[in-house]
Amino acid sequence: MAELGHEGGLLVAKAIGSVAGAWVSLVYLMPKSMREAASRFMTGVSCGVMFGAPAGLWLTERLGLAGQLSPIETTLSGAAAASLSAWWVLGALVRIANRYGAKTDPP
Template structure:
């Protein structure tokens, strides 16, 4: 059986973590509509892919488990956490501004 190249495996692991984090964010706080769900999902995936490695290393270092985790586990965890946290920053800001705009229209 042929193995995946390291770069392809890294992208697959980051992608799986990013999708998992986005799915959790959708389930944790239900979106108000399809547009918000799509926006949250794609922003989460993008952030998980971009920041997954860095977040995984920082998280493993902070928790003191870096020596216990493999590179793929660190990447998967980091991508999921980055993806999940992306919504909290974006979503809360978006809802704040929507509330402020609603106040001005009244």
């Protein structure tokens, strides 16, 4: 099993960034129900925790900030970006699927 003892700061940065990104995604586009809000929030937090570090590294390279940010800052910003964009990507996929998906006639 992986040890998380020496990576505690990065784990906290992922959690904080993920929650912040999920919160902003809820503010930008208000959910229609509590169920949708919970689903969006959990999706954002999950994606932010999972993809926070790689997204942060990618962002720092793309923005030319490599070497200027600490690992905590890179992870925090990556988690927030991944969390914020997760629901927007899923929403776009749902709209595409609804538009081009197979249509069934009601019985």
